[in-house]
Amino acid sequence: MEQYFEVAGTDLFICLPEEVDHFNSEKIRREADRILQSRNIRRIIFDFSQTQFMDSSGIGVIMGRYKNMRFMGGTVTAVHVNERIRRILTLSGVYKMLDISDMR
């Protein structure tokens, strides 16, 4: 399934694709930044429910969006995080920047 972006109020909801790798990260970053520039966003929610694979390129995207949000006084949340993704987030240290919701 394709990733999709949805704005609700000041929330930007990003449903991540099955594989968050270098190839897909570029696309996510471009679209997210386009929305961040045109809308007043206070919170980004990354939904990992479709995601089976993520590498350090995905970490780069999350770190980058976190920097954007911190600059604007907003927050970043991750939802539907499976064990594998949790391990990647923990290993890279970005879990400290995120609110990780346990709901699956």
Place this chain on the structure above:
Amino acid sequence: MSETNEMKLEFDSRPCNESFARVAVASFMTQLNPTLEEVADVKTALSEAVTNAIVHGYQNEVKKIHIECHIQDQVLEVKVTDYGVGIEDVELAMQPMYTTKPDEERSGMGFAFMEAFMDELEVESAPGKGTTVWMKKRIGRFERK
């Protein structure tokens, strides 16, 4: 008894080939009867090496990346080679969070992930000649129920 098996891949350094490379190596290692976790570990480490070759080695130019896999008994060896710019200081490059491309949102975690998900990692590089990443992992260390 010592069983060996080998394969080689050569492909263009395009980001869209990264998924292909992961699937090819994951598929090759299925003969070791790995756990899903072990497959995911190898895929992640491989993805990091291939991304490095594309983004850093070839600086996003389209050239050839080589992957060699070798299996001996339950040990998988993976070698990823590019003939790109090479790395001046391998030790520095391997430090977590170090990146030469922060503006492109590279996290600097590539080598750290390779180290975390494989048993052994060696990097050979020469400026102007290219880089070879060599990784090794024993598969099936844990008894499956």
